[in-house]
Amino acid sequence: MRYHVIHIKTSFAEEWQQDLFNQQLCDLGVDTIDPGSEPELAGSSDYYIPSDIWLQNQTVITEYLSSFRFLFSVDEVPDENWNAAWEAEHPVQELLLGVKIIPHCAFGAGYHETTSMMIGELLNTCLEGKTVLDNGCGTGVLGIFAKKQGAQEVIAIDIDDKSVRNTLENAALNGVEIDSRLGDLSSFNFPLSPFNLILANIHRNILLAQMPLYARCLVPGGELWMSGFYESDLPSLQSAAGQENLTVTGVLANGEWRLMKCRKEERHSGTQCSWN
DSSP: OOEEEEEEEOOOSSHHHHHHHHHHHHHTTOOEEEOOOOGGGTTEEEEEEEHHHHHHHHHHHHHHHHHHTOEEEEEEOOSSOHHHHHHHHSOOEEOGGGOEEOOSSTTOSSOSHHHHHHHHHHHTOOOTTOEEEEESOTTSHHHHHHHHTTOSEEEEEESOHHHHHHHHHHHHHTTOOOEEEESOGGGOOOOSSOEEEEEEESOHHHHHHHHHHHHHHEEEEEEEEEEEEEGGGHHHHHHHHHHTTEEEEEEEEETTEEEEEEEEOSOOOSOOOOOO
16 A cells, blocks of 8 residues: 655644644544654654545645644655554554554554543453444454453454454454454444444544444443543533433543443334444
């Protein structure tokens, strides 16, 4: 796969602003971010994006960056295994329970606030015999922890084929079996209410759009854990959850980031999710 790299020098006052900026670029197709390590280049990062997506979204991305008046430049990455070079500088990450992660994305190593909150909750939860959906799996780190906590089955989905492959790679590295597949939740054909737990550490807009699907795919009494959003996003997410018979059971905070836990109180009527 061919890549372009966008070199950007940012100047945000708060870390959460940088996180939000990075998330927006990921939504536009960036799949790897290298923040660099040289002090004289503080604020400068390299954003890698598949060339076909760059050509498709070039105008939108350029207008977005220009709105901040940031200095940026774009280069085509030489046709070589640039990802292997990135991984050489970012070796296997070792987490709790002996979990090892080879990250193919700068956000996938398990240390980001949203991910660490999810991992913390998983470590306090027995999942023996449970079926878990990791929606937007990235490196597969959350699904791996779910298996370590006894989950009988973990299905991990992502719209990025690299994430699907990375999840399978990391699952094998940790000696667990995960069913990792490519696609968006709305395109899958699950039977009604197959999951005891759904993990969704993704953008608030996706969480809002997919709330009805989460409700339909949970067993009565099943739980939905969502993260990847801020305090200001809570009212809209709480409202959307309430409309789908999902009761908010707790909200956790880590810096500017939030995690919201919901429980499905009763069987939700509606069409089934789809899985091919």
